[in-house]
Amino acid sequence: MHKYLRIIDAYVAIPEGVTGQDEAGRLWDIVWMLRYAIQNSREGADRIGVPLYVRNDNIRARLVKLIAVCSALDIPDRSTAEYELEKLKRRFKAELISAKIRKNRPGPSSTYTINYKVRETEIIRIF
Numbered sequence: 001m002h003k004y005l006r007i008i009d010a011y012v013a014i015p016e017g018v019t020g021q022d023e024a025g026r027l028w029d030i031v032w033m034l035r036y037a038i039q040n041s042r043e044g045a046d047r048i049g050v051p052l053y054v055r056n057d058n059i060r061a062r063l064v065k066l067i068a069v070c071s072a073l074d075i076p077d078r079s080t081a082e083y084e085l086e087k088l089k090r091r092f093k094a095e096l097i098s099a100k101i102r103k104n105r106p107g108p109s110s111t112y113t114i115n116y117k118v119r120e121t122e123i124i125r126i127f
Contacts, residue, residue, distance in 0.1 A: 007066065015056050026054075034068055046070050078103075081112035088116055 011030060014021045030052060037050045048068040053061040081101045088099055099116035 010056075011052070011054050011064070011066075018056060018058060020058075021055065030066070034066075037068065078112055081114055085114050085116075088114065 007030075012023055012026045014023060014026070030050070033052050034048075034050050037048050041048045046069065048070065050066040050068055052064055052066060054064050055061040078101070085099055085101060089096055096116065099114060102113050102115055104111045104113055
C-alpha cells in the first residue's frame with residue numbers, strides 16, 4: 001500500500017464505531033497542523049515534524065508525529081523523468097539555470113529525481 005494511503009487510513013478515515021469525528025475535520029486538522037509546523041520550522045529544513053492528536057477510539061486521543069518531507073519528487077522510470085524535465089524546460093524557458101536527472105539508488109527498484117535551479121524573477125503576490 002502506498003504510504004500516503006496509509007496516512008489517510010490511519011489518521012483521516014474514521015474507524016468503525018468511533019463517534020464524534022468526521023473525515024473533513026480530521027483532514028483539516030492535518031493540513032492546519034502541517035501549516036503551523038512549516039511556519040515554525042527552521043529555514044531550509046527538508047524534514048518537518050508534525051505533532052497531531054488523533055482519536056481512533058471512543059476513549060482518548062493519542063499523540064502521533066507525522067514527518068513532512070520537503071524534497072524533489074521521486075519518478076519511477078527514466079523516460080518519465082525525461083518527459084518531466086522537458087516540461088520544466090518549456091515552463092521556465094530562459095529562467096532555467098540548470099537541470100539534471102539523478103538516479104536515486106542502483107538496482108531494479110531505483111527511482112529518479114529531477115534537480116533544477118531557476119533564476120529568481122519578480123514575485124507577484126495576489127491578495
